[in-house]
Amino acid sequence: MNKQVLTFNVNGVPCDAIVTPNMTLADLLRDELGLTGTKESCQVGECGACTVLVDRKPILSCATLAIAVRDKEILTIEGLAGTVGAGPTGLHPVQQAFVDNGAIQCGFCSPGMILMATALLDENPTPTREEVQEGLGGNLCRCTGYVKVVDAVLAAADAMGKEAGRWATS
């Protein structure tokens, strides 16, 4: 099985890494690139903790081969802040809403939840509560903090809508 040096586009930055075909994207991010914001929990594609965005689509990095996404745009939680008009804290509006709404308990599911929520709002900027619940159906939280998570995503949608309106009229 061949080792190769490949260049990945992670958070807008070209990153070289030595990869073997059996390396998952989660392995690459955490072990080779040191981006440990991506969490790996169940390793069977059930929990959503390892969610990252590849070409803006939410995918499970534990069930994705790194080599297969070598020429795609990979976005992890480390690269999310600053991708949309940042507020005074510098956080992405979804991150800010998670903080403001107390939607983080132990935090292990949060990177995956936040990236999934970002993808959801990218596709549907004005979701209903039910649509948010459906959109996060693949993300498990063992602290059972779903109510505040859904509140946070709805608050983020609201904030991002207002921000978009502000830019549109100014």
Place this chain on the structure above:
Amino acid sequence: MSAAKLPPFEYYEPVTVAEATGLLATHGVDARVLAGGVDLLPRLRAGSLTAGHIVNIQRVGGLDYRRGTTSSGIEFGAMTSLHALELWEELRAGYPALYDAIHQISSVQTKCMGTAVGNLCVATPASDVAPALAAYDAGLLVSGPSGDRRLAMADFYPAYGCTALGAGEFVTGVEVPALSAGHGAAFMNLVRTHADIAKVTVTVAVTLRDGVCEQARIALGSVAPTMFRAREAEAILQGKELTDDLIREAAAAAAAEGNPIDDIRSTAQYRKATGEVLAGRALHKAFDRAQAAAAAGGDRGSAERGEAR
């Protein structure tokens, strides 16, 4: 938490169908097709499946498409994601039972990565997509070293965990036929939680003409070693008016054609009993939809859309 790595394998990225079938033929049973990876990679990691050669078809040209309408029939490719199908208005409005089977899959990530064809090729009897496609009488487009052929969805599983694919063959796409006037279909499944696989899954499609059932297809999953069409139950309905009594009789026949097992999700007895209930409910729902479509006459498209509640 143990951080189990994937076992080593040889990896290929063919860019043509011919190249892919050549690789699959060369490496035989030790080769596996990688499409979305949502089933394959966790199973390789767990060791419940082994493969010395992984053939990634993500870069094969011409496998990611969706086209057609209810009047012409629809088609989609082996690399068309479940999410792309879910967002496709033609499928949602025209083939509501297939839409429901896809939409109820709870993980958006799984639907963004996973393909409908991959779901079928896993060959689990618990697939919700397989009975939905069988009820719509879908066909699978298969390519192999000696050419192309078409397999009926209903005949795709010769035995538990097996497909009818021969050496070097893989599924490149799916064709779902056009719908005739007076058509109605319904999907239903029984799950403990939405993230879990089905204990019972059923899709029914009926076509009415002059108040009589011209054709009925009933496909069930999770209640036998493979997904199957309940042909005896279908025969009970054919050419008859769909009364409550007849639907009850057909639902009982459909459940009787199953051969469920006891496992961690349910007992065989429970699956048989609920299979009958679900088949009956799906028949009623499909019948109501078909009646609404028939009442709307030739304007099938808008009729289906109008009643897609």
